[in-house]
Amino acid sequence: MALEIFWGSGSPFSWRVLLGAEIKGLAYESRLLEFSEGHLKTPEFLQMNPRGRVPVIRDDGFVLFESLPILEYLEDKSPQVPLFGEDRQQRAFVRRLISEFENYLREPIFNLTLDLLRTAGAGPPGSVMTPGEFGQTVKAVRRELSIFEERAARGTWLVGGRPSAADVAIYPFVATLRHAATKAQAQARAIGLHSLGQVFPGVHRWMGLIEAMPACERTYPPHWRAGR
Numbered sequence: 001m002a003l004e005i006f007w008g009s010g011s012p013f014s015w016r017v018l019l020g021a022e023i024k025g026l027a028y029e030s031r032l033l034e035f036s037e038g039h040l041k042t043p044e045f046l047q048m049n050p051r052g053r054v055p056v057i058r059d060d061g062f063v064l065f066e067s068l069p070i071l072e073y074l075e076d077k078s079p080q081v082p083l084f085g086e087d088r089q090q091r092a093f094v095r096r097l098i099s100e101f102e103n104y105l106r107e108p109i110f111n112l113t114l115d116l117l118r119t120a121g122a123g124p125p126g127s128v129m130t131p132g133e134f135g136q137t138v139k140a141v142r143r144e145l146s147i148f149e150e151r152a153a154r155g156t157w158l159v160g161g162r163p164s165a166a167d168v169a170i171y172p173f174v175a176t177l178r179h180a181a182t183k184a185q186a187q188a189r190a191i192g193l194h195s196l197g198q199v200f201p202g203v204h205r206w207m208g209l210i211e212a213m214p215a216c217e218r219t220y221p222p223h224w225r226a227g228r
């Protein structure tokens, strides 16, 4: 059985896996699940991932969830187009950038994204943050994006001369924040994140590199394309 990828539209964790598979040129069966239809909470899906979350892959009967281990699995399965660097130092650098993102930026950027979407009436169920939480989260996102801006300002891939797992792991979250900012324009303007290009020109240029890849076009969240 071919590699299957179970994913959700607009899920940055899922987007990581789709982007990785596309960049590697892997053949896969796309299994798009609908959050609102309860597809992630069916007994069949919960058997694959008891947390009821995407992404999940199934490869010849082997089931794996958690986006970053999935990227590592795809790398081992198909090392010809490397996502984790071409030598030991590049590999360490890719992992360091992912680790920094996971530890310092992923939570605040994702929480801010969800909050902007909820404010705009477009997010998943859940309550919006208190003003105090919101302020702290914005501060953390701006601080970490400023640090990331220094790396992105070179206008190249984050590591080496090709897209790596660092680009793949980070881009979907920044793109999802940008999308949320277009939905909640007044709030985004109030916190100075309405135009990433103005505030973080390096990040904006780096996003352009990724967006020029056919892999990005092919994995662009379908419900965004439909204007939702």
Ligand SMILES: N[C@@H](CCC(=O)N[C@@H](CS)C(=O)NCC(=O)O)C(=O)O
Residues within 6 Å of the ligand: 008, 010, 011, 012, 013, 014, 040, 052, 053, 054, 055, 065, 066, 067, 068
């Ligand atoms: N740590 C997981 C996070 C996966 C995750 O939170 N996915 C979200 C979509 S962005 C999900 O499936 N949420 C469904 C739910 O919580 O019911 C990963 O890296 O794959």
